[in-house]
Amino acid sequence: MKKKLTFTLSMFSIFAFLTSANSFAHEIYYVKSGSTISTIPLRWTPKNTSTGRLKVMINQQSLSGSWATYYEDARTAWHSSAVPVEVTTASASQVPNTYMVTTTQQYWDTMYPDGFFTETLGVTELYDTNGSSITSYATANASTKQLKGANIYLNPSPNSGTAYTYRFTMSHELGHVLALGHSHLSDYSPANPNTDPSIMSYTYFTNVGTSYLPQNHEVNDVKNMYGY
Ligand SMILES: [Zn+2]
Numbered sequence: 512m513k514k515k516l517t518f519t520l521s522m523f524s525i526f527a528f529l530t531s532a533n534s535f536a537h538e539i540y541y542v543k544s545g546s547t548i549s550t551i552p553l554r555w556t557p558k559n560t561s562t563g564r565l566k567v568m569i570n571q572q573s574l575s576g577s578w579a580t581y582y583e584d585a586r587t588a589w590h591s592s593a594v595p596v597e598v599t600t601a602s603a604s605q606v607p608n609t610y611m612v613t614t615t616q617q618y619w620d621t622m623y624p625d626g627f628f629t630e631t632l633g634v635t636e637l638y639d640t641n642g643s644s645i646t647s648y649a650t651a652n653a654s655t656k657q658l659k660g661a662n663i664y665l666n667p668s669p670n671s672g673t674a675y676t677y678r679f680t681m682s683h684e685l686g687h688v689l690a691l692g693h694s695h696l697s698d699y700s701p702a703n704p705n706t707d708p709s710i711m712s713y714t715y716f717t718n719v720g721t722s723y724l725p726q727n728h729e730v731n732d733v734k735n736m737y738g739y
Contacts, residue, residue, distance in 0.1 A: 537692040540651040570607035585681035635687035678723040
């Protein structure tokens with residue numbers, strides 16, 4: 512049986528899929544009450560002070576296997592895109608704000624066991640400016656709302672190990688680092704994967720996906736969210 516591939520962002524996936532409505536900018540955390548959606552805007556704060564671009568500086572030394580092979584492609588995808596972000600690999604003298612890790616099999620199997628039809632490929636954990644981990648609507652609400660770091664955990668043995676799977680997953684998780692949520696969620700006027708492709712959409716990945724590059728959808732979301 513071919514497993515359906517999914518991504519999760521910690522507890523994010525538990526939030527409801529209900530009816531459509533609303534709202535540009537796919538904030539990661541929200542709740543819905545009746546037809547009212549309450550979002551928690553979280554914002555990545557590290558910036559390049561001279562260019563004003565958001566700054567993601569990665570320690571990739573704990574990547575292994577195909578994740579290490581395709582890391583540079585995912586990094587370059589964002590760094591070279593029209594999204595106002597620079598994504599670099601930290602040198603020995605630089606302090607990273609984002610860690611990418613291929614976990615051990617035991618850790619992965621304990622933390623993110625496969626469902627019958629689902630497999631988690633990557634998980635992004637965000638940290639606020641107090642160093643508090645954000646893993647739920649409640650912890651997001653209690654946070655400073657300002658993000659200063661992230662850990663990206665990657666499945667050591669994906670069932671579907673194509674180059675596209677690795678590149679897309681890493682690129683997708685980097686979108687979460689910037690506080691982008693999922694663009695396939697019906698509450699958020701979901702991106703139509705055919706006419707509005709988005710690497711933050713499971714639907715695009717599963718049904719349409721050919722690219723792991725940030726799309727116009729991501730460019731517009733980041734510019735809208737951060738006021739560029
Ligand atoms: Zn995701």
